[in-house]
Amino acid sequence: MDSEELELGHYGRILRRSWWLVALSIVACMLLATFFLPQPRDFYESTVSVILRPGRADFGSDRDPVNEDREAGIAVSPTIGQVVVDAASSPLTLVDWNDNLTVSPCLDSSSLVVNDSCDSGILSFTYRAETPEEAGTLVFASADAYLQDRIARERTLVDNQISQLRTQIADLELSLDNERAVYNATEEDSLDRVLSQTRLTRLENQRVEAQRTVTNLDVPTEVGSMLGDPTEPTAESEGIPRVIALAAGFLMGLLFGGMAAVLSDRLDRRLSDAPEIEADLGVPVLGNIPRITEDSPALVTAVGAHTPGAEAFRRLAAAALVPRDGYIVESITVTGASENEGRTTTAVNMAIALGQAGRQVLLVAGDRRDNSLDRLFGLANKPGLNDFLRGSGDIEAARTMVGTAEERLGIRVIPSGTPSPPPLSTSSMAALLAAANERGMMVVFDSPPALTHSDGLQLAAIADAVYVVAAVGKTRRSELNELRIQLLNVRADLAGAIINRNSRVSLLPAGSAEFVAGPITVPNGIPGNARRQSNLERLAELHANEEGDLGMPEAAAGLEELETDRDPAEETS
The missing domain is CATH 3.40.50.300 (P-loop containing nucleotide triphosphate hydrolases)
Structure with missing residues (x-):
């Protein structure tokens, strides 16, 4: 018998002596695998894409570029989720909605946007549910709630800008009235009248520009819409099958149990x-x-x-x-x-x-x-x-x-x-x-x-x-x-x-023994x-x-x- 066989025999004796430790490790790992590994679950997925267009900017430019990552975070916010939960016909919690909804920027948005500027973007909404009807309904409701929220945010921004502009127009009209009084008080062909005329022209131009901006902001702007209906729900499966989980738990338990047995043998010098x-x-x-x-x-x-x-x-x-x-x-x-x-x-x-x-x-x-x-x-x-x-x-x-x-x-x-x-x-x-x-x-x-x-x-x-x-x-x-x-x-x-x-x-007390003979051959x-x-x-x-x-x-x-x-x-x- 060579040294390798002796070594294998030694480890075999260790496992036989510590069989209870190996068995306990296998049972523990199989229980952990059963309860903590993802259990197999069938579900349905439905997806809908939402195109995002730039909203109104401040006074300097026509539109803001779309930040897709920021918008994706807003789409899964509790505010949107609560709207969907309140409108859902079936029992739904905010936690379940957040766990089953996935919103991410669409990587190939350029191929989907045809008539929009390069500042547009696309978000992909995907919802998982136990039934196909629930998957299709909730993905549509989630995308629609997000769009309504985006429209509301855009309307609030526009209203604030219009309010600021109207205040500015009122101030300009007051300045124009004051400047006209100065203009009328000056002599013709005098330098003061020329300067006053210049100021009147500048103030009038500013008032006209502000009024034009208010008019443009009053025009409704579409900041987003769905690209078609949600996709037909498809059946998917996730988690680890129970047989594979138990087999993995058995192997891990055997490994850990063997390691524990060998370590125990190394530490115990008896x-x-x-x-x-x-x-x-x-x-x-x-x-x-x-x-x-x-x-x-x-x-x-x-x-x-x-x-x-x-x-x-x-x-x-x-x-x-x-x-x-x-x-x-x-x-x-x-x-x-x-x-x-x-x-x-x-x-x-x-x-x-x-x-x-x-x-x-x-x-x-x-x-x-x-x-x-x-x-x-x-x-x-x-x-x-x-x-x-x-x-x-x-x-x-x-x-x-x-x-x-x-x-x-x-x-x-x-x-x-x-x-x-x-x-x-x-x-x-x-x-x-x-x-x-x-x-x-x-x-x-x-x-x-x-x-x-x-x-x-x-x-x-x-x-x-x-x-x-x-x-x-x-x-x-x-x-x-x-x-x-x-x-x-x-x-x-x-x-x-x-x-x-x-x-x-x-030891037994004295006098408790009874002689019993047994034959043994005495060698020469x-x-x-x-x-x-x-x-x-x-x-x-x-x-x-x-x-x-x-x-x-x-x-x-x-x-x-x-x-x-x-x-x-x-x-x-």
Whole structure:
């Protein structure tokens, strides 16, 4: 599988995990498309053209040029609309009239105007309505109301100009009477009479011109008219068909939902599936533990023989029994990156499943600051690992501790012991492993988080196999990457990962478990003491390595002590 297929697979998993986000986005976009996109609507359009001729100007010229844009704005004004609404026979509002009427200058007005000056213009009125009769009636009414308004405006302008001119004529006639009196008072052939005659002539010319202008203004002038009848209403359709709107909403929702899912995945650095865990740890996922519920309790392997949780732990135990590099696994450390990831539940059920498979199992409460395992098996405040570490911690003490470990559900359990845990001694833990292996017991360490407690790294370093528990939706990828680096630094034998779907488990009280056996085949391999010898050699190498600062100064001493304590049967073999 190439990188492109892996990348597509990754995005496919993101969409499957966030399917609800994609579905919600699709539904929201389809609803928005249904209610906010223009709905399909059939309507009829009718058009009529109105020619505009220049009106009367002030005194200086005959006519004003037509401003088509200004007139188009007047044609759709509320004043015109109210006239049309009041005259309409069918129910009509001013808002509907304004939405359905379009008035614009005609671009090819020169081809329509034949007998008019170049100052003329044409406006095109178009009205949309649900019926052809309404479209034709209202477009005609709108154009006619505009023309009547234009005529009224022109009449008002003319009346104002006539009034001004008549006032001017009256003033001129008064000036003429005064000037005639001056003229009559002067002597004949005198200079004053000549000047008075000149003024009389000028005033008379002005009066005659004003009177002529009044006469011209009194002549009716046509400032506009319709160019024929409205066109026959034609059926049109607007809006987006519902099927196309829904399809567009679906595609937009799928796009936005996919983007939101990818963005959410990028922002959320918590682990979500097995491929991410395998990529970060570099080992396969060997177990996928279902969510722990009342129907599937913490000791599900013991009390629920045929539940999915019990089967998951049995498959995990079968994987742990497979020899690694030819050696039978004699010790297992179950650890994680942070708190509340289900390590104790995994270690307990894995140990019970190994016991059901026929192995003698020693479960050690390595998380000495948390007595959840002690309370689960009813061993709280009983002597355990802390007491062993406070003592001599040698091989004899280890044999005593292993020999006196209480049996629960077919396995032996060493609790964390009394409070105030002392430092973890690597040589003491090596002696404990040796004592358990002498009895043919497989050791399972319930380890604290390896990133927050040094005990977790020490227990990982001495075990034959390390299993990392990762809680989906809780464990972060950065934590898992850091954990992998720390385990590699101590040369821990990282065997696999375990996915836990629940990050917090409510443990049942002691005495609630019932033993249930299940058949698992134990594979063949090299005896455990040979594997233990390999582990101790690795510990000695870690002690010699200056970079392996794990607090293991007793590793070499433990190796020497165990060398003198080896089983004679192994020497002959």
